[in-house]
Amino acid sequence: MEVRSTYKYARISPFKAREVTREIQGLPVSAALDLLAFTPKKAALLIGKTLKSAIANAENNANLKPDGLVVKEATIGEGPTLKRIMARARGSASRILKRTSHIRIVLSDEIQVETRETRKAKREQEKKAAKKQIKSEAAEGAEAAPEKTATKPSRTAKARK
Numbered sequence: 048m049e050v051r052s053t054y055k056y057a058r059i060s061p062f063k064a065r066e067v068t069r070e071i072q073g074l075p076v077s078a079a080l081d082l083l084a085f086t087p088k089k090a091a092l093l094i095g096k097t098l099k100s101a102i103a104n105a106e107n108n109a110n111l112k113p114d115g116l117v118v119k120e121a122t123i124g125e126g127p128t129l130k131r132i133m134a135r136a137r138g139s140a141s142r143i144l145k146r147t148s149h150i151r152i153v154l155s156d157e158i159q160v161e162t163r164e165t166r167k168a169k170r171e172q173e174k175k176a177a178k179k180q181i182k183s184e185a186a187e188g189a190e191a192a193p194e195k196t197a198t199k200p201s202r203t204a205k206a207r208k
Contacts (some may be wrong), residue, residue: 048157049119050109052101054150057093061123061148064090068121068150073166076102076116076154094121094150101152111156119155123148 057064067090071079076098083095098118105111126147132140 048109048111048155050101050105050111050116050154052097052104052152052154054093054097054100056126056147057150058145059090059093059148060146061125063088064094064123064148064150067091067094068123070163071098071118072121073163074118076113076118079118094152097150097152101154105154115156116154117156118152120151120153122151124151125149 067083067086067088070086071082071094074082079098080095083091083098102113102116105116106113126149128147129145131143131145133143135141
């Protein structure tokens with residue numbers, strides 16, 4: 048079962064907040080809370096509040112235990128931008144964009160726990176498999192190449208006739 052929580056109009060740039068949400072995706076709830084507690088960023092505080100809200104929703108609305116939950120999805124959407132001006136030289140003004148974001152966290156009890164280490168190992172295995180495939184294709188191409196050159200006459204021979 049999935050449980051959601053959304054924090055709308057958070058006063059932080061989505062670019063800055065996405066850096067923190069990438070770290071907690073796929074982690075168990077307890078590990079995600081620990082990671083957020085020791086991350087020295089404003090985004091960690093806001094995402095922590097949203098995560099705690101999602102945990103409370105799971106306990107109260109869906110009757111789920113928090114120790115079995117996993118952060119299935121943590122996304123940051125772009126909210127409306129507040130446009131302000133700052134006085135500049137010679138009576139001109141420049142625009143200041145104060146960006147906002149929407150933080151959305153989805154918790155699930157059905158997904159397998161996938162940590163950063165397992166994701167990294169999975170990527171390395173995929174790279175090794177791709178390298179083996181390229182080597183085998185190159186070897187097949189090298190074996191087939193001499194056969195093709197032996198059957199085709201050269202261009203210089205045609206030009207001489």
